[in-house]
Amino acid sequence: MKKVYLDNSATTPVSKEVLEAMIPYFTETFGNPSSIHSHGRETRSVIEKSRKKIADLLGTSPAEIFFTSGGTEADNMAIISSISSLGVKHMVSSTLEHHAVLHTVEHQAKTGKINLDLIRHSDLGELDIEHLRQSTQKGSLVSIMHANNEIGNLNDINTISEICREKGAFFHTDTVQTMGKVKHNLQELDIDFLIGSAHKFHGPKGIGFIYVNANNKIDPFIHGGAQERNMRGGTENVAGIIGLAKALELAYENQDTDKKYIESIKRSMIEQLKEKIEGVSFNGLSEDLEKSIHTVLNVSIPESSDNDMLLFSLDIKGVSVSGGSACSSGTSIGSHVLEAINSDPRRGAIRFSFSKYTTMEEVTYAVDSLKELLS
Template sequence: MKRIYFDHSATTAVDADVAKLMLEYMTEKFGNPSSIHSFGREVRKAVDEARGHVADLIGANANEIFFTSGGTEADNIALKGVAFANRKKGNHIITTAIEHHAILHTCEYLEKQGFSITYLPVDENARVRIEDVRNAITDKTILISVMFANNEVGTLQPIKEIGEIAKEKGIYFHTDAVQAVGSYPINVKELNIDLLTLSGHKFHGPKGIGALYARRGVRLEAQQQGGGQERSIRPGTENVPGIIGLGKAAEIAKRDLEKKIAHISALRDKLMAGIQAKIPDIKLNGHPTLRMPGNVNFSFRFVEGESLLLNLDLKGIAASSGSACTSGSLDPSHVLLAMGLTHEVAHGSLRISLGRGNTEEEIDYCLTVLPEIIERLRSMSPLSNSSTMAENNPCSHCHKH
């Protein structure tokens, strides 16, 4: 059976050119970049070039890029690093209710360390309201951290507006842009971003490598101590193959960005329109237009997400869901709940995240298979009756149709 990969927000395949280059930096060019001899020097040069490619992708300077083990570590350094280095200025941090756990759990840790965190709510499309950001700022606020695009529903946040507010108030602005870098145009200077998190494996680079952009002059405290690499912000012998791979992936992403966005968003629009035309009783999750080019997220009423994923998998389609079973807890996704979805509607969510390798044939196949699966699951569901639904959900924040 042909397998179709529709889960690019989870991870992507390493580009063949990236993998080839990485192998070279494991076998032939294996030197330690800190070594003074030729083995070290050739690798140092390549690491610096990679840093330049990553910087180019987001409009930063090379000396503002710090390599990390991935998005989670970059988020940790950004939040804790700014918090602990700027403690004398204040102890208040603003973030949102829909961040990735790398942000939310780090914020919870900071709360235990005496910091005060405001978790901004979002509207029904998962977008932060600018006035909420403005109103949350106090004279103790030292950092605002708002994700660039949400990983589950794809909604793009008003980054430029938040950047302007932060600049005006002299507060550091961090964005977790793991979902957007390499798939959406970003220029940190134009957007007034002080710190930005990115991850290699989301745009055809390897896993285990990411980077933190920190604008020159941002006061950061290192979260680990060691040999001085990455200007002591992230000491430890460099993950050279990872860095080289990330650099190559960034170079390719920049070169192909426009083409990739055009291809993926055309497929997304076709898939969204097809689902809306073929399947009744659904709800689009996320913003109708201000969303990532590859993100499709619907809730199918009366259907539970894990059953849906298993059925799709049996047909060769790999996707994901925000249901409790797939979130690894008893509650469905915190993002969907923050948007005001009822538990039951959140349980029935399906995320399809498209990538550069997907084709129109794959979309057509999905549009044949998905309606059949939904119909079958609904025929088995005791909820396929609107009166039962209402009875089970005396919930005040039910979404509007």
């Protein structure tokens, strides 16, 4: 049976070059970076070289990059540390955010730490920028993602940044889905917090980073030792940091080529779906190559009594896909994003997500498998 992986928004395979870069730091260069002996100094040096590499790619200073366990921790750090350290009492966000942000801001509001405004949006998931402008106040923290992980919509973070600066507000953006896939130049984007998670761009799981604008002096989110310049207690994940930096370096080196290729994959799937499946449509703006990230296509399938079993049936045929956010899989809870944009619950929803390793043959096999199941 053919095995096809089209769930790259959930995670990507580690590239061979990244794995090769990491291996020595499990068995040879293994010292604790906090130790002052030569083994520790050696690993400390490679951590700082990795930090500088990431900072250079993003157009910022190494002093503004802090390593975390991934995107969820980084989002929590930005939000909770802003409340505790920057005096944030009001937040602006959206019901379309990843749960790493949405659940965090909702909890902070529920416990009375902040007042929360959620921005209106269209049934295509387009944010109401004027509502965002009206809701943002001096001292607010605005938390809006760059690309939606389920429907692929790209938000105009440059315009949101300008609004925040006009209003004297802070701006945090969850860039997990776009990190490594589009260029982020922090010399041009005026922002307070930005994040990345290695496993979304062919790096290892369990490692990420947060950019914290040097103008913002925040307290640690995780207390303990003096690691990460007293900003994140806990022994550093040395091999993970090496893998993160190498993966981001490769992503930037090949970004234009990879994007062009993946766009051709996405375009082909759109064309094949329209040709082979009657009544197919697309959720959000995922069909629009200009307004959505090139790695995500969220497909709406005509109503059928078999739709509840569609993902399982595709899995039996060897096609791995998602029906929404991977973080909700295994539960009976539907996609909060599709619910928020009033997607017809009687129609099936499938998120196909691609990487540089996806092939045209795999896309054709997936579409043909879906057609067969719907026949």
